[in-house]
Amino acid sequence: MTVNLKDRIALVTGASRGIGYFTALELAKAGAHVVACARTVGGLEELDDAIKAVGGSATLVPFDLGDMAAIDKLGGSIFERWGKLDILVANAGVLGTISPIGHVEAKVFEKVMTINVNATWRLIRSVEPLLLKSDAGRALILSSSAAHKCKPFWGPYSASKAAVEALARTWAGETQRTPLRILCVDPGATRTAMRAQAVPGEDPTTLPHPSEVAGALLPLVGPEQSETGKLFIVRDRQIVDYRMPE
Template sequence: MTDTQARPLEGRLALVTGATRGIGRATALALAEAGAHVIATGRTQGALEELDDAIVATGATATLVPLDILDFAGIDRLGGALFERFGKLDILVGNAGVLGPMTPLAQIEPKDWEGPLNVNLTANWRLIRSMDPLLRQSDAGRAVFVSSGAAHKARAFWGAYAVTKAGLEVLARTWAAETANISALKVNLINPGPIRTRMRARAFPSEDPSTLPAPEEVAQAILALCLPSFTQTGTLYDFPTRSLKEFPAPA
């Protein structure tokens, strides 16, 4: 196996949000093992440092960014800092997300509605706004957003989460349509399905986590969407069925 095959992201820069645990952490490690320099964001300094140790152990390097994804001005500063240091970005993985209240829509407090709306949707728009110019400087910019099967269902009590994930899908697909013919940037989504994470345990506390795939498994699927060789845009990869869904072209 050649170095290119073993480390297909060698020399590339990858930003991962929510990188301190679960799918985000596993994805950061997968990208590092593939050769990328990982820019990892998260709220907990200690967890970021543990991630850094794991990344260094793979032979890769990382830049740690303690950042609450709700610090929108901080996202703007991060974009400026990446431009000053690197002049480009090759990969964006929008993973940070929250479940929000599991309660009837009519009983959600405004502040509890705004939380998932800002984390799951608005923060990703702010990332697009800050990182789009950097990704356009890459010869193969890739953006992947972590969605959910809840975006396609109207399950009782899941309203806040489902609405924000549905919005995220339209957000990503719109960006894909806007960039489809004018840059090398490809924008896609992934539905991880049931995965052994803290969020899943909160939503389904009686479920046996040992029956679920580990975050490391879905991280490999996210890695595949980040490769320069993946050239489709505006699609959703459904991890449970291992299938790629293409949406109808906009009229």
């Protein structure tokens, strides 16, 4: 499916590597100007080079999503330069530790909640007015099957992704009478650094590359996409299922 994002402004968090990197690249290939956010300057610069190589354009915004004041300023900066935002891809997240709940250090739990949940809420608050100025605002919130499986030892990460889905579905309900469409997506097991950290004995070559997952995500942020408040699932490099909110 061809997605035309010419003259669209897209904000991607966690854009320096993995799914965020390749989603940003796919957005640029489709014609969007990408506002790429991440902590790692080197990774953002590599992304910028890759985007320029395909004829696209990007604005790099290096900062830590734990910096809530920076998230607040981001919305204002986007408004001053473009006056709107067409696409949000809230991709950045941290795993924490795979450990019994009672053994998780407080600082680890708090970091997972800060980056995965608090920062997502702060980002929503910062850019919602900009997305509503678009004729077809689209928000894609990255989730995980961990939000539903709640496997032993995955407590902090599972709880954070369940919270993110709740935020997204609530936001979708609040904006359903507007042109803004909001989706969650579970990208599935993907060949990323986070996956290697979570499942260290796994053969990464058996998993889809993040570039393949990014290609599947692109139609979810196009102007033609009309669903809101749903969770889509990527399996075998394509969207194969979704769950309706109850």
